[in-house]
Each structure stands twice: as C-alpha cells, then as structure tokens.
Amino acid sequence: MTTYSALTTVPGRDRAEALAEAFERLDPEPVGVGCFEVEDGSGLWEVGGYFTEAPDAIALSLLELAFATAPIVVSEVPDVDWVAKVRRDLAPVEAGRYFVYGSHDADKVPAGRVALLIEAAMAFGTGHHGTTLGCLRALDRLADDGIVPTAVADIGCGTAVLAMAAARTWDAPVIASDIDPVAVEVARANVIANGLAGRVDCVVAGGFDHPDLAARAPFDLVFANILKGPLIELAPAMARHIPEGGFAILSGILNPQADEVAEVYSRAGFNPVHRDEIVDWTTLTLRRSV
Known part of the structure; x- marks a missing residue:
C-alpha cells in the first residue's frame, strides 16, 4: 500500500509544535506526526505528517500561509519491506579491531576480530x-x-x-x-x-x-x-x-x-x-x- 509524507521546516520550537498540532487536525487525518529540531545550528524545526491517503493540497497550502513555513513537500512512500532492504543494503562495518554485523552477514565475520551483532532494524x-x-x-x-x-x-x-x-x-x-x-x-x-x-x-x-x-x-x-x-x-x-x-x-x-x-x-x-x-x-x- 502506498502511503504519503508531507514535510516542511519552520523556525522556532513554539511555531513547530503549533504546526504539528495543526497537522493532527487535517482531514484526511495523518497516522503519525513528527516534530524535530534540525541539528545544524539554523534554529529550524522539521515538521511532518504521514498519511494512508493523499493529504489535502488546499489544507496544506493554508498551513503554509498560516505558519509561514517552507513549502510543504508531499511525497509518495512506496510499499517496501524496509527491514529487508536495510539488511540487503547495509554491509558490515569495520573499525580497527571491531566488526559490526547483522545476523544476515554472520558468515562474513573474519577470524580474530571483535565481532558485534547489531540488527540494523532495531535502533540507531x-x-x-x-x-x-x-x-x-x-x-x-x-x-x-x-x-x-x-x-x-x-x-x-x-x-x-x-x-x-x-x-x-x-x-x-x-x-x-x-x-x-x-x-x-x-x-x-x-x-x-x-x-x-x-x-x-x-x-x-x-x-x-x-x-x-x-x-x-x-x-x-x-x-x-x-x-x-x-x-x-x-x-x-x-x-x-x-x-x-x-x-x-x-x-x-x-x-x-x-x-x-x-x-x-x-x-x-x-x-x-x-x-x-x-x-x-x-x-x-x-x-x-x-
């Protein structure tokens, strides 16, 4: 099933949190809303909503005007098995004596290394x-x-x-x-x-x-x-x-x-x-x- 994201940035925490609350009142309603500070010293916050139906373009335009946001970018999120994709795309990591790998790469652990099993799907x-x-x-x-x-x-x-x-x-x-x-x-x-x-x-x-x-x-x-x-x-x-x-x-x-x-x-x-x-x-x- 294709889902949708709608993402933008806005200066300041207060405005970002107010925008996030406004996202939650949209129709169709998002299944999730996020609000995060952009850690680059710019003072910007990223606000986004995730939808199972295409969000209302007119409602998003009104939010842009009301909160003076950057353009709200709507993207289709393809139906992908992200865990399987991450497992395929993330190769083991080597850092000196350390070898960090997922269980799908257990056969690649070199002898004599400090092997650390971390499943890529679990956390940062x-x-x-x-x-x-x-x-x-x-x-x-x-x-x-x-x-x-x-x-x-x-x-x-x-x-x-x-x-x-x-x-x-x-x-x-x-x-x-x-x-x-x-x-x-x-x-x-x-x-x-x-x-x-x-x-x-x-x-x-x-x-x-x-x-x-x-x-x-x-x-x-x-x-x-x-x-x-x-x-x-x-x-x-x-x-x-x-x-x-x-x-x-x-x-x-x-x-x-x-x-x-x-x-x-x-x-x-x-x-x-x-x-x-x-x-x-x-x-x-x-x-x-x-």
Whole structure:
C-alpha cells in the first residue's frame, strides 16, 4: 500500500509544535506526526505528517500561509519491506579491531576480530553512522595505546554497541544508559544476543542521573554519542565522574560545532587527544587533566 509524507521546516520550537498540532487536525487525518529540531545550528524545526491517503493540497497550502513555513513537500512512500532492504543494503562495518554485523552477514565475520551483532532494524547505532564509527575508531586507538580502564560508562547508548565493544576489549564493568526506555530495551536485547549479560548493565537515565551510575563512579572512560547541546550541558557532570587521567569520547557533533564543544570541555578540565572527522560528523577524544 502506498502511503504519503508531507514535510516542511519552520523556525522556532513554539511555531513547530503549533504546526504539528495543526497537522493532527487535517482531514484526511495523518497516522503519525513528527516534530524535530534540525541539528545544524539554523534554529529550524522539521515538521511532518504521514498519511494512508493523499493529504489535502488546499489544507496544506493554508498551513503554509498560516505558519509561514517552507513549502510543504508531499511525497509518495512506496510499499517496501524496509527491514529487508536495510539488511540487503547495509554491509558490515569495520573499525580497527571491531566488526559490526547483522545476523544476515554472520558468515562474513573474519577470524580474530571483535565481532558485534547489531540488527540494523532495531535502533540507531549500527556503526554505519559517522558518529558511531568515529567512537569505535577512538576506542580502537585507546586500546592500541595500552589504555586499560577499570570502569566504563556509555551515556546515550542507543543499541549499546559502544558499551559492548568496551566489554569485549577489557575485563572492566560497563554500564550503558539512555533516556529512551525503548532504546534501553533494545540495548538489553543486544547485550544478551552478544553473550554479554552480566558484563554490560543497561539503565534508563538522563546523563549520569541514576543510582547505579553514581554507585559505579568514577569512570576511566565515558562514551557520550548524543548531540552538541546535551554534551555541553553534561560537561560539569563529566568532570565529576571522570578522574584525572580518564578519557571521554564525545560524538554526535557536527563538524562546525566541534570547536565550541572542545572549548567547553577544556574549561571543565579536559585536554584534547584526538579529533576524527567522518563526513559531516566529528568525534572528540579528550583526557581529564592530570
């Protein structure tokens, strides 16, 4: 069955949320409405609706005028088995010693590599995105340099691929957290599928705000693959939870944002170790001042 999307952008959160509410009152009614900030520093928000019938062109034109939006673009969404397509199109990811694959590629795992099973359909963080790939490369460099942490945290863990990579690299307790309960359930499923139950614990938390994280601190290594705004807000907490000599691997940072994030962490007591740019995204490896 063909479905339809109607997407536009609008400046400011308040206007975007009001537009999203107006989308919900359209006839035919959308089956879903989304409202997301565009993470490029422009201040724009993307608003979209998804329909099982073609949306009313006149009603969309009225919304454009009422909310001063960019043109609302309507597209047909073909009837595709997206899970099967993703499985076909996403090849395994190699980052140093790490090999991230889906079950459909289990026969391609090379000998002697750290293999991590992540089903591409489950959640963000398969290793294909520049942010996750950058974090895996940063982790690989630390391991090559002989770094051996005694406690690791993965903040905003998504699939928990980074937490699992750390658990496979070192015999250290690892805790993974995410603010999204669904992501945490996915992370727990991945931990079990990779035979790491008992090695990686997963909790629902915003930042470090969980008693299990507090009990395990300090952490010699913390991953935070999130976004610029939350990373900046986390800087003081990072400084409290990482001891002198410990490392932070930060990503979810667009290339033009990297200097600002690095400066905020410098003021919090972190020194730059490495910067890795992959397409539009930067990964920062930082060390707590000694």
